[in-house]
Amino acid sequence: MSAILFYLATIVVYGAVDAMACLALNVEFGFAGLSNFGFIIFQSVGAYVAAVLSMGPWQKSNGGFQQYVLGWHLPWPLPWVGAAIAGGLLALPFVFLVGKRLRGDFAAVGLLVAAVLLNQLVNNFVPLFNGAAGVSIVPAPFQGIWNPQGLGYQFAYGGVAVVLCVAAYYLLRRVTESPYGRSLRAMRDNDVVADSLGKNIRLQRTSMMVLGGAIAGLSGAILVGFINLWAPGAWGYAETIVLFAAIIVGGAGNHKGAILGAILVPLGFEEVTRFIPPLSNPSLVPALEWVAIGLLIILFLWFRPDGILPERRRILSGAAPGPTRAQPPVPVPLDGSSPGGDPDALINLGNLDTMDFRELLHLAPAPADAPAVIMRTDGLTRAFNGVTVVEDVSIDIQRGRLTGLIGPNGAGKSTTLAMLAGTLAPTGGRIVYEGSDITAVPSNRRATAGIVRTFQLASEFKKLTVLENLVSAIPGQSGDSLTGALRGRRHWGAEDRANIERAEEMLHGFGLSQYADTYAGGLSGGQRRLVEIMRALLAQPRLLLLDEPMAGVHPNLAHKIGDQLTRLVEAGMTIVMVEHELSIMDAFCDPVIVLAEGRVLAEGTMAELRAKEEVVEAYLVG
């Protein structure tokens, strides 16, 4: 009987440790979209640090048969605190891998390799943590005053482990179910776009690695205090894959899914195989275990990619769910097929005519003494692999005007726009915005300074609802930082409700209220375009850069959008628009800049341009 109870206590501790690790990895992978293939080193560093902080100096302990650093002999809980700190700090050397410049899979491979490297170093460098043999006879907390082999102790240990696991769950939930969590998921769905809306990608990813690392470190400390030894064999890089399998099975982006996955995969595999009788080939069962983990990953990603407990769709509600949300959400299949008829034909922007953009977007008319030019470029140049795509472009963008940017395919329009927004770094020349040189300013900081862009290709945050897409763009949210989120709903709740209301009003204006709670990835092409425009507007730009906003949009709708852009300009916004459609340029843009082969060919009103032979030759005819 007592053997079963001991076994139960062990399972509780292992389960809590695995669940904490999965929760931490899930917040990195499932929420922030960061594939930390080196995750196991964070748990491991926690185990080592907790061990060497609780053990005495190696020369004096157990006859000095093992070597290690520190040996401070600290009382509980200090070794565990130290472990959490070490796990968090270990994230910092990897800051360079998680910026937006490096592809996600390359960064993942970098982390994987770092994990293998650290394992080899610890394995071979004995003075650090006693090399391949590892540290052993790690004291259990309170072992001088309480017998760690006693059943009472073992259950108390399990209880503490579970309490800490539950604490981690609530802490992480507080972070993810906040405006900050929304920004994390936005980054996961599309980092380039999140960046263009002012989110600091590197900081967000680093913060999540530090937070996840700290929890992983603590989980390692709990484990080592219980099993009393830790060696490189316990944390091969493949252990991370087991945790990934757990999250994929349980459900990425869902905390409960992470816990379920932890129970099914690492704990379940470990415990079930314990009951298989020994075979003549001792490596057979462990080998088949790995095969099963591999198969589990492949089969789940194919048949049930969202896991057993999929990510929850978040229904936002403002202070007063007014008439704008009267209609129930229309379920739209995620593959983009429409439930009947062309949904674009149903879009009606009529509500917009009565909308006060100045109030909704906090727009102010430019002061009378403001310089006429809001942005200037000077010899702007961009080359790819030695091919110059944009060459020596010097343009002035007039404040309070809707400037058009036209040119034949490959003229460098989108490249120019990307450089203005900071998505792409110029290889030459400079950009001056409101009197200061912003050439080297990263795009997220340009967004906070009022320069916001849209993208030519679909760029909605697919697994955020339409309303979440819009709210995520609103700048200056007090819950949109790690500290803000940790202060809780009381800190940011009221403000968030007000923001949701603003977004609902915008949605109502664009006639899409019924889609508020639909995943943006499930909308039609035209609807997604509108979501993107709304989202860019809610970022409260002073200079809005639109990259072919009417592409693929029904012509009637395109003209309606154009009318609203004109109203926005009247309300005090400056807009630059790349567009193919000349009728749009005719109707709405003044001035128009013509680019051809990467250079500025001409500039003026459409009427003036039509009179210029070289423009007609380069573009209007050809």
Add this chain to the structure above:
Amino acid sequence: MSVFLSSLGFGIISAAVLAIATVGFTMQFAVTNVLNLAYGSVMINSAFVTYFLNIHGHLNAWVALIGGVATGSVASYLLNRFVYTPFQRRNLAPITIVIVALGVDLCGTFGLQAIVGGSYFTYRQSQGREWHFLGMYFSTLQLTIIAIALGVMIAVAWLLRYTRLGKAMRATSANPNLARNSGVRTQSVISTTWLISGALAGLAGTVFAMNTGVFEATSAQLYIVLLLAAMFLGGPGEPYGAMLGAATIGIATELSAAFINPQYKMVIAFVILLGMLTFRPYGLFGSERTA
């Protein structure tokens, strides 16, 4: 000096094996944009096929090698056709495919281990007589491996430069959509590339096992690190870069083993890889392929 020369000799052999492997690995990335982390498991499975044909099938090692090469080729083709391509059709993020690749690697490596067991296997054949050049020593086997590697490099260069298939591969790698619209049958180009690169994986795995002499099912598990380091050094998806990267990594690891500490011989590869990812993720000479 003699330490330098003898470790340089070791480096040249490592580089030869690595070059064969890396060229195949980088070609797969070039045409399908997949970091095939299961490459090491294809290598070791092929090596075992050669071994069993040689030992139990009583075939000459170089005849058995053909079996290993065919195994790598067919396995890679099937892997791409029935695993990676279906996943890619779902427009998933590249990272999903990499996670799938890790899953495949576990299945391949440990599936093999479940069959052959966890013990070591040894090639009992002679390594041939010893040759002495410029202070470096090579066995006949090692010289053969170097010759095979040089032959493979020349063949790949010729393929890419002078054949229709090579041009189609380069076009598919640079811009698959444009290539398709220009009449390149990208799907069959991709299939052929996986057949060829898989053959290289099989060849590399076999000569890797012959060169070490002693190997087991998980022997190639960490080889992926050297592959990645060599590939990123030369620029991902660049076959010539892969050759140069493999030469550098192969020689650098052996020299560092001789002059720093053999236990840390992989460290130089790790450091180079992390440095490349940080500062020049598209290779020493490359830049991001952006339209």
